[in-house]
Amino acid sequence: MKKKYEAMVLSCIDPRCQSKVYNILKKKKLTNKYSAFNIAGAAIGVTANQFKNWHKVFWSNLDISIKLHGIKKLIVFNHTDCGAAKIANGKKEFSIKNENKIHQISFNKIKSKLLKKHPNFKIEFKIIKV
Numbered sequence: 001m002k003k004k005y006e007a008m009v010l011s012c013i014d015p016r017c018q019s020k021v022y023n024i025l026k027k028k029k030l031t032n033k034y035s036a037f038n039i040a041g042a043a044i045g046v047t048a049n050q051f052k053n054w055h056k057v058f059w060s061n062l063d064i065s066i067k068l069h070g071i072k073k074l075i076v077f078n079h080t081d082c083g084a085a086k087i088a089n090g091k092k093e094f095s096i097k098n099e100n101k102i103h104q105i106s107f108n109k110i111k112s113k114l115l116k117k118h119p120n121f122k123i124e125f126k127i128i129k130v
């Protein structure tokens with residue numbers, strides 16, 4: 001039977017994020033109501049060219065969670081000072097401006113791809129300060 005859950009949560013593997021993500025979701029009363037996909041960089045890991053081999057794994061997992069858990073929302077937590085953002089930034093200076101740009105690009109890419117596949121899907125983005 002398809003159970004009703006709320007969302008898939010996409011967040012980074014960074015140890016500094018874990019309790020923050022958990023607590024934000026707890027405040028939203030989502031504990032035990034979401035599936036979790038952790039990958040370096042969160043939205044950056046599933047959109048940036050540097051991590052091309054990872055992208056398909058995320059979308060396949062999202063599809064499975066839609067089938068198994070009936071989710072209709074993706075919640076994305078990127079974070080400041082992310083190692084994957086630094087890799088995506090390449091040789092440019094890792095300024096706050098460039099860092100924010102990398103987050104925005106990853107959010108835009110994931111949103112357009114998601115809505116192409118699932119036009120009614122909801123999506124939320126947040127950048128956690130670590």
Ligand SMILES: [Zn+2]
Binds near residue numbers: 012013040042079
């Ligand atoms: Zn990170």
